[in-house]
Amino acid sequence: xxxxxxxxxxxxxxxxxxxxxxxxxxxxxxxxxxxxxxxxxxxxxxxxxxxxxxxxxxxxxxxxxxxxxxxxxxxxxxxxxxxxxxxxxxxxxxxxxxxxxxxxxxxxxxxxxxxxxxxxxxxxxxxxxxxxxxxxxxxxxxxxxxxxxxxxxxxxxxxxxxxxxxxxxxxxxxxxxxxxxxxxxxxxxxxxxxxxxxxxxxxxxxxxxxxxxxxxxxxxxxxxxxxxxxxxxxxxxxxxxxxxxxxxxxxxxxxxxxxxxxxxxxxxxxxxxxxxxxxxxxxxxxxxxxxxxxxxxxxxxxxxxxxxxxxxxxxxxxxxxxxxxxxxxxxxxxxxxxxxxxxxxxxxxxxxxxxxxxxxxxxxxxxxxxxxxxxxxxxxxxxxxxxxxxxxxxxxxxxxxxxxxxxxxxxxxxxxxxxxxxxxxxxxxxxxxxxxxxxxxxxxxxxxxxxxxxxxxxxxxxxxx
Amino acid sequence: xxxxxxxxxxxxxxxxxxxxxxxxxxxxxxxxxxxxxxxxxxxxxxxxxxxxxxxxxxxxxxxxxxxxxxxxxxxxxxxxxxxxxxxxxxxxxxxxxxxxxxxxxxxxxxxxxxxxxxxxxxxxxxxxxxxxxxxxxxxxxxxxxxxxxxxxxxxxxxxxxxxxxxxxxxxxxxxxxxxxxxxxxxxxxxxxxxxxxxxxxxxxxxxxxxxxxxxxxxxxxxxxxxxxxxxxxxxxxxxxxxxxxxxxxxxxxxxxxxxxxxxxxxxxxxxxxxxxxxxxxxxxxxxxxxxxxxxxxxxxxxxxxxxxxxxxxxxxxxxxxxxxxxxxxxxxxxxxxxxxxxxxxxxxxxxxxxxxxxxxxxxxxxxxxxxxxxxxxxxxxxxxxxxxxxxxxxxxxxxxxxxxxxxxxxxxxxxxxxxxxxxxxxxxxxxxxxxxxxxxxxxxxxxxxxxxxxxxxxxxxxxxxxxxxxxxxxxxxxxxxxxx
Numbered sequence: 001x002x003x004x005x006x007x008x009x010x011x012x013x014x015x016x017x018x019x020x021x022x023x024x025x026x027x028x029x030x031x032x033x034x035x036x037x038x039x040x041x042x043x044x045x046x047x048x049x050x051x052x053x054x055x056x057x058x059x060x061x062x063x064x065x066x067x068x069x070x071x072x073x074x075x076x077x078x079x080x081x082x083x084x085x086x087x088x089x090x091x092x093x094x095x096x097x098x099x100x101x102x103x104x105x106x107x108x109x110x111x112x113x114x115x116x117x118x119x120x121x122x123x124x125x126x127x128x129x130x131x132x133x134x135x136x137x138x139x140x141x142x143x144x145x146x147x148x149x150x151x152x153x154x155x156x157x158x159x160x161x162x163x164x165x166x167x168x169x170x171x172x173x174x175x176x177x178x179x180x181x182x183x184x185x186x187x188x189x190x191x192x193x194x195x196x197x198x199x200x201x202x203x204x205x206x207x208x209x210x211x212x213x214x215x216x217x218x219x220x221x222x223x224x225x226x227x228x229x230x231x232x233x234x235x236x237x238x239x240x241x242x243x244x245x246x247x248x249x250x251x252x253x254x255x256x257x258x259x260x261x262x263x264x265x266x267x268x269x270x271x272x273x274x275x276x277x278x279x280x281x282x283x284x285x286x287x288x289x290x291x292x293x294x295x296x297x298x299x300x301x302x303x304x305x306x307x308x309x310x311x312x313x314x315x316x317x318x319x320x321x322x323x324x325x326x327x328x329x330x331x332x333x334x335x336x337x338x339x340x341x342x343x344x345x346x347x348x349x350x351x352x353x354x355x356x357x358x359x360x361x362x363x364x365x366x367x368x369x370x371x372x373x374x375x376x377x378x379x380x381x382x383x384x385x386x387x388x389x390x391x392x393x394x395x396x397x398x399x400x401x402x403x404x405x406x407x408x409x410x411x412x413x414x415x416x417x418x419x420x421x422x423x424x425x426x427x428x429x430x431x432x433x434x435x436x437x438x439x440x441x442x443x444x445x446x447x448x449x450x451x452x453x454x455x456x457x458x459x460x461x462x463x464x465x
Numbered sequence: 466x467x468x469x470x471x472x473x474x475x476x477x478x479x480x481x482x483x484x485x486x487x488x489x490x491x492x493x494x495x496x497x498x499x500x501x502x503x504x505x506x507x508x509x510x511x512x513x514x515x516x517x518x519x520x521x522x523x524x525x526x527x528x529x530x531x532x533x534x535x536x537x538x539x540x541x542x543x544x545x546x547x548x549x550x551x552x553x554x555x556x557x558x559x560x561x562x563x564x565x566x567x568x569x570x571x572x573x574x575x576x577x578x579x580x581x582x583x584x585x586x587x588x589x590x591x592x593x594x595x596x597x598x599x600x601x602x603x604x605x606x607x608x609x610x611x612x613x614x615x616x617x618x619x620x621x622x623x624x625x626x627x628x629x630x631x632x633x634x635x636x637x638x639x640x641x642x643x644x645x646x647x648x649x650x651x652x653x654x655x656x657x658x659x660x661x662x663x664x665x666x667x668x669x670x671x672x673x674x675x676x677x678x679x680x681x682x683x684x685x686x687x688x689x690x691x692x693x694x695x696x697x698x699x700x701x702x703x704x705x706x707x708x709x710x711x712x713x714x715x716x717x718x719x720x721x722x723x724x725x726x727x728x729x730x731x732x733x734x735x736x737x738x739x740x741x742x743x744x745x746x747x748x749x750x751x752x753x754x755x756x757x758x759x760x761x762x763x764x765x766x767x768x769x770x771x772x773x774x775x776x777x778x779x780x781x782x783x784x785x786x787x788x789x790x791x792x793x794x795x796x797x798x799x800x801x802x803x804x805x806x807x808x809x810x811x812x813x814x815x816x817x818x819x820x821x822x823x824x825x826x827x828x829x830x831x832x833x834x835x836x837x838x839x840x841x842x843x844x845x846x847x848x849x850x851x852x853x854x855x856x857x858x859x860x861x862x863x864x865x866x867x868x869x870x871x872x873x874x875x876x877x878x879x880x881x882x883x884x885x886x887x888x889x890x891x892x893x894x895x896x897x898x899x900x901x902x903x904x905x906x907x908x909x910x911x912x913x914x915x916x917x918x919x920x921x922x923x924x925x926x927x928x929x930x931x932x933x934x935x936x937x938x939x940x941x942x943x944x945x946x947x948x949x
Contacts, residue, residue, distance in 0.1 A: 311500050
């Protein structure tokens with residue numbers, strides 16, 4: 001209540017200062033990798049630095065105009081993470097490679113799209129109108145990589161890419177957002193129904209079977225992704241996203257119990273039936289056996305090399321440009337966390353993970369602050385998706401859980417991931433803008449069935465949501 | 466709803482707590498294990514292009530870092546590659562390192578504890594890291610002589626030590642290889658070369674499983690020295706004991722009979738004194754000692770000579786070890802007592818046994834490193850001779866020395882005799898079952914004041930070749946060391 005009784009402040013100047021700090025981190029890192037490779041301050045460096053800074057400042061100005069109450073910490077955090085990712089990708093580029101500049105191109109595209117989302121959407125609640133269109137879009141996006149002609153075929157065991165001219169694109173990354181919009185829209189409309197009916201077993205109230213429809217749908221989507229796209233990471237991510245959103249919508253822990261049971265059951269069967277899942281798990285449990293380490297496909301070479309790299313970094317790291325992260329396969333994409341661990345050490349990785357932690361915390365904060373159920377569900381789902389994705393990636397790299405093919409948000413080389421995550425940032429900024437903005441003080445019209453005491457103050461209305 | 470959002474946030478925080486834990490484990494708690502993992506090439510690669518300390522023999526570097534390419538500033542080269550390969554090992558970009566290159570990597574790379582202060586200095590002065598140089602106990606002339614005494618194409622090893630200090634004066638084996646082929650900075654050449662090298666028969670690039678330190682061979686009759694020491698220390702036997710010496714030793718219930726060697730003089734008498742039995746290397750007296758004392762007594766004495774035991778921390782190189790076998794039936798024990806059956810020892814192990822006898826029963830730690838010097842030539846470490854273990858009493862050692870001396874002066878080790886010097890020696894011929902033998906000589910000189918111990922093994926030779934390549938070669942080494 002108290003946070004709403006004070007007069008809202010835009011805090012855009014705070015954002016500007018933090019943004020300059022974030023740019024200093026990213027550009028400074030890029031400069032250091034250049035120094036150690038004796039190509040400091042070359043044209044690439046100036047080109048990359050100035051474009052990144054320019055894009056960040058444009059984003060900042062757009063926020064001043066369109067969403068001036070947006071959370072001032074989110075953009076600087078993301079710019080810092082993105083800048084660090086660019087620096088590491090630039091550092092890992094062998095002579096002649098152009099991954100760094102390519103990543104910069106995608107960063108600029110992604111930021112432009114996020115700006116467009118903020119500029120044209122104006123209010124996130126409009127998205128609620130697209131609930132079922134989002135469902136259709138999700139289905140389309142997930143099916144695209146399986147359609148001959150559009151599909152880029154099987155790359156590294158997974159079928160998640162499509163071909164767009166000379167480039168490949170991973171539509172599943174965007175499906176993460178459209179699915180979140182669908183779940184948020186569907187659940188905010190139907191949560192009362194799901195909430196009221198049900199059977200109590202012990203302390204848990206279980207839903208009626210017919211209300212299980214969306215849950216079954218989500219489960220089928222996840223299993224479908226696992227079977228047809230062979231993408232364990234995305235499968236876990238989609239399902240985790242849904243469980244959290246239905247839990248938040250209903251506050252029923254029983255959904256979580258059912259969901260976790262379903263995914264464990266599905267996962268267990270999948271590990272027995274599908275060799276790609278079984279291999280992942282074998283590569284995790286038996287990573288240090290000769291057979292698994294030496295296996296040509298699906299072995300543990302990648303994860304073990306990553307662990308060696310991080311162990312080499314130790315507490316303080318070798319310093320940017322001083323380690324040998326390029327010994328690890330996919331050191332600039334799936335394994336970029338291991339590259340940071342080696343060169344920046346545990347301290348550097350803690351800082352990076354802490355930035356992710358702050359980022360999703362600000363997202364949850366926006367979910368708490370916004371007044372509409374749709375916004376709450378969407379912000380909470382997207383924030384949790386960022387956290388879960390970090391957990392799956394970093395947990396996989398550190399051998400806490402089996403390694404899957406998910407990307408580290410904002411850091412890993414890859415256009416689709418950058419684009420999707422920047423759109424998420426755009427949405428979170430917009431939701432935080434309504435969350436932190438001035439409350440419309442005109443009395444709310446009585447909601448259907450609500451008692452008249454519910455309209456005393458707007459803050460009470462917030463509490464009821 | 467807000468409570469559920471907070472709970473979701475707590476769940477996310479819990480996942481991140483796990484991440485923080487996992488990262489701390491990998492990068493700090495478990496990092497040493499990961500760094501020590503055999504698959505981890507980083508430690509070696511970290512140093513690959515740095516200026517590494519030299520390995521020096523008699524003032525001449527046998528392994529040193531010279532100027533390399535622009536991207537990799539230093540290149541490891543070996544000036545006498547084949548001669549020292551078994552000691553230096555190689556230092557490769559993609560295949561790691563072996564020999565002293567890996568065993569003394571910390572010192573050579575400059576990252577050992579002894580060089581801590583130097584590193585601090587480098588940090589402030591901004592100097593490139595430079596490793597310490599390692600000067601070996603090897604005598605280059607003896608090393609060369611020993612190497613030349615093994616004919617090309619012959620598999621064999623020679624170990625020459627100073628029994629009083631444990632210093633290794635020469636340690637060679639053939640076939641050898643050229644470590645420069647694997648240390649090259651050209652990765653294509655490197656992998657081509659290593660694939661060629663592993664095809665050469667008898668070559669194993671890892672000295673911990675081949676050569677004097679790594680190859681486990683049947684010792685044959687040189688193992689009778691263990692039986693002798695066990696017999697004398699048991700109290701049941703003394704220097705005047707008469708031992709049974711039948712031409713063949715039968716065993717109850719089986720047709721196998723353990724024979725004396727047909728070519729010698731053993732058949733001339735049915736009992737033998739210790740001196741005669743050792744001089745002529747008769748089999749049945751020692752088999753009967755082993756059967757009398759039992760497996761444990763022989764195993765215990767072998768252990769005291771270092772069989773299957775740790776060889777101290779001065780050797781630096783990895784080595785193979787194997788104790789006296791367990792679970793022996795009577796014929797098995799009798800055969801093991803004469804160094805056949807499953808008894809195995811490295812040439813270095815036999816050399817250490819002999820050195821212990823030469824040094825009054827005290828086995829010195831074998832050592833390869835004479836001095837460790839910083840780049841500015843300060844002595845960082847100078848290992849002193851240290852006793853490793855007591856193998857037997859001075860009296861027993863003296864008695865065995867006397868008999869080994871008569872084996873050279875009047876027995877079958879005659880070829881090792883050096884005019885004007887008392888030489889103690891023992892030969893061995895371990896049958897390989899295909900008509901060929903591993904032919905051994907182990908001994909020291911002078912008997913009354915041992916300066917040098919020599920152990921030679923030639924593998925897969927016939928009796929005549931074996932006799933020519935062992936004792937007479939030992940004589941040449943004794944002369945070379947003593948006449949200096």
